[in-house]
Amino acid sequence: MFFLKKIISTIISVFYLTFMNVLFITNEFSHKKLSPSGGVGRFYKELSDELFKNGHQVYVLGTNHTKFCVVDKGISFHILNKINFPGGGKLSVFQFFINRFLLTINFISFVKKHKIDVIEINEPIIAYIISFFKGNIPMVLRQHGMQSILSAMYGSKINKIYYFFERRAHFRADIVISVSKYIKEVVHKLYGADLSVDVVYNGIQINNQVLSVKKNNKSLLYVAALTEKKGYLDLVRVFNEINLKDNTVDLVIIGRESEFSFKSLGFTESALNRITYLGYLDYDEMKKYYVASNLFLNFTKGETFGLTTIEAMSNNIPVVISNIGVAEEIVENGISGYIVDLQNTEDVLNKIFKILNDSSLQKKIGQIAGESVKNSFTNEIMYNRTIEIYKKIQN
Numbered sequence: 301m302f303f304l305k306k307i308i309s310t311i312i313s314v315f316y317l318t319f320m321n322v323l324f325i326t327n328e329f330s331h332k333k334l335s336p337s338g339g340v341g342r343f344y345k346e347l348s349d350e351l352f353k354n355g356h357q358v359y360v361l362g363t364n365h366t367k368f369c370v371v372d373k374g375i376s377f378h379i380l381n382k383i384n385f386p387g388g389g390k391l392s393v394f395q396f397f398i399n400r401f402l403l404t405i406n407f408i409s410f411v412k413k414h415k416i417d418v419i420e421i422n423e424p425i426i427a428y429i430i431s432f433f434k435g436n437i438p439m440v441l442r443q444h445g446m447q448s449i450l451s452a453m454y455g456s457k458i459n460k461i462y463y464f465f466e467r468r469a470h471f472r473a474d475i476v477i478s479v480s481k482y483i484k485e486v487v488h489k490l491y492g493a494d495l496s497v498d499v500v501y502n503g504i505q506i507n508n509q510v511l512s513v514k515k516n517n518k519s520l521l522y523v524a525a526l527t528e529k530k531g532y533l534d535l536v537r538v539f540n541e542i543n544l545k546d547n548t549v550d551l552v553i554i555g556r557e558s559e560f561s562f563k564s565l566g567f568t569e570s571a572l573n574r575i576t577y578l579g580y581l582d583y584d585e586m587k588k589y590y591v592a593s594n595l596f597l598n599f600t601k602g603e604t605f606g607l608t609t610i611e612a613m614s615n616n617i618p619v620v621i622s623n624i625g626v627a628e629e630i631v632e633n634g635i636s637g638y639i640v641d642l643q644n645t646e647d648v649l650n651k652i653f654k655i656l657n658d659s660s661l662q663k664k665i666g667q668i669a670g671e672s673v674k675n676s677f678t679n680e681i682m683y684n685r686t687i688e689i690y691k692k693i694q695n
Contacts, residue, residue, distance in 0.1 A: 319355050320417040320690060324348065325407065325426060327362040327382075331372070334364045334379065336556070336580055338525070339607040340422060340444050343479075343502050348375050350503075350683040361410060363399050380406060404429050411437065418690045422446075424462070424469040431472040438693040441473035443497075445604035449486055453602035453625070454529055467491045474693045477686075479605040482625040498689055501629075502605050503682030504614055506674055518549040518656045521593035521617070523586065523608040524600065527559040531599030531622060534642045536566045538599070541649055543571040549656065552589055556580035583611075590615040594662060595655050598622065599642055606630050610677045613637070613669035618655050618662055620648070630677075636669040 328337040330345040348358045352374035359376045368379035380402060385395045407430050420440040421427045427441050443449065447462045470476055470487070476497045478484040484497045520539075524530035542549050551574060553562070562577045578589070590596075596612035598621040609619055609630055619637035621627050631637040638651040655662050 319357075320694075321357045321359070321415055322351055322690070323359045323361060323410075323414075323416045323419045325361050325403075325419065325421040325423070325430070327364060327423065329360055329362070329377075330582065331368075331377075332582075333366070333368055336582075339502070339605065342583060342607060343444065346503060346505065346679050347682060347686065349373070350679045354683065354687075359410075359414065359416070361403070361407060363403055378406070378410065400426055400429065404433070408433050411435070417694060424466040427469040428465045428472060431469070438474040438690075439472075440475050440477060440689065440693070441469055442477045442479070442500075443483055443487055443604075444479055445483065448490060449483065449604065450602070452486060452490055453604075470495055475689060477689065480626045480629055482629060483604045486625075498685075500682060500685040500689070501677055502607055502610075503677055503679040504607070504611055504673070506614055506678050517594065518546070519593050520549065520551045520595050520597055520652070521554070521589060521612065522551065522597050522599075523554045523612075524598075525555045525558040526562065526565070529601045530555070531601060531642070532560060532565060534599040534622075535597065538597075538642075538645065538648055538652075539575075540568050540571050541645060542652065543568065543574060545649065545653070546656075547574065549574060551575045552593065553577045554579070554581050554586060554589065586611075587615075590617060593617055595620065595652065597652075600624060610673050614673040614677075616663075616666035616670040618665040618669060620651055620655075632668075632672065636665060636672050 324344055326340070326344055328341040328344065330337055330341040344360070348360070351358050357376070358374070359378065361378045363380045363382040365382060367381040368377050370377055383395060383399055383402070385392070403426060411434065416437050418438050418440060419430070419434060420442055422442050422444050424446055427439065431439060446466050448458045448466050451458045470491045476487065476495060477500050478487055478497050479500065479502050481499050484499055487497055488495060522535055526532055539551055547570060553575060556579060567575060590612055593612070594617070596609065596617050596619045598606065598609050598619060600622060602624050603626050606621070606626060609621060612619055613636065619631060621631055621637060621639055622642050623639050627639045631639055633639040640648045640651055642648060655665065
């Protein structure tokens with residue numbers, strides 16, 4: 301009888317470990333009914349789709365500009381209407397904490413009604429608070445780049461309040477996932493060397509219909525919000541120089557106006573005649589611009605991973621990326637693209653024109669870039685590594 305119970309228990313355990321109910325707590329998710337989101341929102345969309353495709357139930361709990369409680373394409377959304385007070389100052393601080401308080405209350409109610417096997421979260425204050433109310437449900441903290449990480453990366457002053465919650469959230473989580481080896485090192489340096497951190501790279505959906513031969517033109521693509529940290533001052537300087545050397549080179553810019561407006565960036569009149577600024581586009585709209593480009597530029601001052609870079613590479617486009625900490629994990633210098641020091645303008649220009657003026661080299665580097673994404677940065681790889689970790693903490 302004992303052995304029969306043991307066998308039944310094992311079968312039930314295997315079943316529940318095979319098909320899980322996963323709860324994502326996030327305010328960022330790529331969906332047309334929700335506020336525009338960047339790489340984090342894209343990540344949760346891609347992973348949710350992959351989980352559902354493999355038989356798991358996915359729930360999303362968070363706040364946004366409007367209430368959104370529906371089941372869409374197998375994903376169950378429980379999005380609360382974010383409270384916004386007019387004005388600023390003390391009201392904005394109160395707003396910050398009351399939204400997190402309301403989300404916590406809804407979390408407590410939610411887990412009483414639904415069987416949840418794993419919670420994943422990327423917001424440290426909520427992670428720290430709900431860690432006291434989650435019971436035996438394992439909690440994953442995925443480090444996409446919290447405020448203190450970004451401050452350390454950009455050389456800014458670290459906010460002590462955020463750091464207080466971030467550090468405690470890391471140690472209260474059952475497991476911490478970093479989106480790159482570089483960020484894993486920063487996590488250890490910032491929060492504690494004894495933290496256990498797994499690395500899972502973000503993945504993308506691979507397009508098997510990639511056009512391997514580009515049009516015979518010279519088109520550059522830049523995708524990022526318009527801020528200094530995303531390298532726009534360097535882009536202006538470099539493209540003005542490119543335009544002086546060859547005024548047939550085009551530049552397409554995709555990204556929402558944030559710190560800068562496009563008109564204030566400082567391109568010369570001649571350079572502006574070769575620039576197309578498209579503002580914010582979602583990924584489906586961006587695809588055609590990836591395919592139509594000859595070279596992708598990423599001049600950011602820091603990045604936790606680099607989703608737009610691997611999107612470009614997946615379309616067989618060579619990339620030129622600044623020598624940030626994560627660059628070598630994505631680009632093999634001189635093989636699948638070039639890693640450059642932005643202070644050396646002459647070298648940056650040489651690398652760009654080397655690719656633009658040699659179609660056979662452009663094709664060769666692009667194909668290697670595409671293969672490297674297929675080997676390391678697909679949704680399938682991201683899903684398999686994530687499920688492996690989920691099962692590990694359940695066991």
